[in-house]
């Protein structure tokens with residue numbers, strides 16, 4: 001036999017059937033999310049972990065109402081169901097009650113697929129009494145498929161009471177703090193050890209639906225309810241995050257202990273010392289950038305302090321990407337240091353908007369008992385003398401002419417600041433808030 005043998009052409013490769021249930025676009029179509037600007041939240045996780053009751057609680061819907069999610073052991077949800085908020089201000093958020101996950105962690109890929117969790121903008125993974133392998137597997141699948149997620153430990157009212165009983169606690173507040181610290185550390189540790197999840201992937205909200213349903217009666221159990229609600233109401237759908245203009249970003253810099261964190265906490269309405277707030281500590285100073293989402297359109301960025309003298313102003317601006325900010329707030333005490341003036345000046349030369357904030361003015365304002373007129377005069381004096389000192393420094397830099405300075409007392413930034421505090425220490429807080437919140 002001679003001649004050349006022609007090789008038989010191989011059969012065309014069989015196209016790998018992509019599982020439709022892991023396709024975001026198909027999932028979004030299935031849940032009628034397609035083409036709509038809706039922030040969709042999958043409330044998923046363990047059976048009887050309080051998912052449905054939480055959905056009713058945050059919607060402000062009574063369990064007995066016709067449009068309520070069925071609650072209780074005999075009402076395990078069979079399929080994913082959509083719930084909207086009756087409040088028209090929250091109509092852009094849809095909550096999806098997902099059936100409980102199975103104990104069999106191997107089947108979790110099935111759970112993720114079956115309920116098309118890839119379609120959602122965020123998954124709240126509800127954890128029962130302890131974190132289980134299935135929760136960790138679920139988180140890993142969410143990471144793999146790009147779905148942001150948070151862990152939620154519900155029914156904390158019961159858990160606090162159990163803690164009280166088990167540890168013979170003397171009062172509820174102490175028991176609550178001890179419980180909260182212990183359970184957070186334990187859960188994070190497990191998430192890290194068993195699942196290799198990083199800190200940023202193991203955020204846990206401790207909540208009780210009871211607190212949300214009836215804050216007057218159950219307020220004593222409050223832990224992270226407000227922060228979870230804030231998270232849900234300040235996020236954008238994933239597609240919007242990619243295509244729409246990014247939120248305004250406002251940077252806070254200045255000397256260590258200059259009042260940056262207190263100012264951020266005041267704007268966020270978070271008390272100093274709270275775990276969700278910026279760290280206020282007279283012994284340590286943050287050296288990395290921290291971000292805090294104030295609302296859907298505004299992110300506050302705490303920048304590293306400006307005391308690292310070997311870092312030139314130009315490098316400070318470059319290293320911490322100040323060019324990406326919409327506004328740079330230089331937080332100072334009584335005097336503006338030359339270094340901060342130089343940073344502000346260089347920022348202005350690079351077309352970055354700047355303002356100065358003279359913080360902690362309450363420390364220099366002794367209240368004059370029951371004499372508002374005298375206090376007004378005190379405030380005027382403080383502002384005039386300080387502003388003059390300030391301006392002397394500021395005006396030596398041509399790029400800083402016209403840059404505004406706000407005088408504030410952190411306590412008066414909080415929405416719930418008392419009338420007396422406002423009278424004694426209130427200065428430019430409202431103007432500052434307007435500046436930060438305006439477009």
Ligand SMILES: Nc1nc2c(ncn2[C@@H]2O[C@H](COP(=O)(O)OP(=O)(O)O)[C@@H](O)[C@H]2O)c(=O)[nH]1
Pocket residue numbers: 046047048049050051052053054070071072073075076077100126154155156157158207208209210
């Ligand atoms: N005390 C207390 N009970 C809760 C809380 N959340 C849910 N439960 C109860 O736990 C049971 C299961 O709740 P459900 O919402 O149906 O869980 P799901 O299966 O995750 O949807 C019900 O009896 C609820 O009343 C809570 O925050 N506190």
Ligand SMILES: [Mg+2]
Pocket residue numbers: 051052053070071072075076077097
């Ligand atoms: Mg349910």
